[in-house]
Amino acid sequence: MNLILLGPPGAGKGTQAKRLEDAYGLIQLSTGDMLRAAVASGSEIGQKAKEIMERGELVSDEIMIAMIRDRIQQPDCVHGFILDGFPRTTVQAEVLDAMLANMDVKIDHVIEMTVDDAALVERITGRYSCAKCGAGYHDKYQQPETDGVCDKCGSTEFSRRKDDKAETVTSRLQAYHAQTAPLLPYYKAKGVLKAVDGMADIDEVTSQIELVLEAA
Numbered sequence: 001m002n003l004i005l006l007g008p009p010g011a012g013k014g015t016q017a018k019r020l021e022d023a024y025g026l027i028q029l030s031t032g033d034m035l036r037a038a039v040a041s042g043s044e045i046g047q048k049a050k051e052i053m054e055r056g057e058l059v060s061d062e063i064m065i066a067m068i069r070d071r072i073q074q075p076d077c078v079h080g081f082i083l084d085g086f087p088r089t090t091v092q093a094e095v096l097d098a099m100l101a102n103m104d105v106k107i108d109h110v111i112e113m114t115v116d117d118a119a120l121v122e123r124i125t126g127r128y129s130c131a132k133c134g135a136g137y138h139d140k141y142q143q144p145e146t147d148g149v150c151d152k153c154g155s156t157e158f159s160r161r162k163d164d165k166a167e168t169v170t171s172r173l174q175a176y177h178a179q180t181a182p183l184l185p186y187y188k189a190k191g192v193l194k195a196v197d198g199m200a201d202i203d204e205v206t207s208q209i210e211l212v213l214e215a216a
């Protein structure tokens with residue numbers, strides 16, 4: 001089974017993708033995580049992407065397509081993948097379709113996670129993650145069981161993304177509405193789009209996604 005999680009920044013794509021990885025044995029392909037790794041390594045792509053990401057704009061289709069093309073052909077993807085943060089433009093979606101057709105692979109569901117813009121600002125500005133294992137948390141909505149200790153790995157070090165500031169959120173939301181939202185009618189026309197209520201609490205969103213996957 002291959003999925004796309006589609007929704008604005010902060011909608012909960014990463015949170016749900018990690019749960020689906022565990023529950024269904026799928027692999028999460030997060031282009032945001034790949035880019036942050038490239039920035040941290042100082043690679044050529046990382047150097048190009050760094051400032052664009054800090055401004056809350058989209059990295060070029062050319063870079064993103066090359067990145068996902070390399071990743072999606074790796075052997076661990078054959079058991080199913082969850083695209084999280086890709087495609088984000090019509091060009092990316094069209095090239096992805098052609099790429100998958102060549103590999104004889106199809107997307108089973110595109111899951112749209114709907115969340116109000118006002119709620120997204122709070123989600124993004126309260127987001128942080130474990131510096132060691134990457135587990136995701138929120139100041140208010142997803143706190144570790146023991147204050148300051150990661151549930152998954154016990155680490156006491158956490159980090160916040162540089163682009164998770166109120167100033168940057170506006171441009172990221174603009175980029176979503178202008179460049180990514182047109183993918184909704186694109187996938188609707190293909191008959192693969194299913195919407196879930198991303199405003200619900202985290203467990204409820206997971207249940208709604210499971211219903212979609214199990215109805216198939």
Ligand code: ADP
Nearest residue numbers: 010011012013014015123127137138141142202
């Ligand atoms: P995305 O990958 O779509 O940008 P995340 O999964 O990182 O979004 O979620 C953004 C923040 O909101 C995180 O801090 C996460 O803990 C929190 N979050 C995710 N889903 C929900 C939800 N349904 N309700 C409240 N907070 C949520």
Ligand code: ADP
Nearest residue numbers: 009010031032033053057058059064085086088
């Ligand atoms: P979020 O889900 O919170 O928006 P991501 O981690 O998916 O964040 O992406 C962080 C940043 O990385 C984006 O704001 C953008 O600059 C860049 N990025 C990630 N995926 C893509 C993509 N498919 N196309 C263009 N830029 C991307």
Ligand code: ZN
Nearest residue numbers: 130133150153
């Ligand atoms: Zn951890």
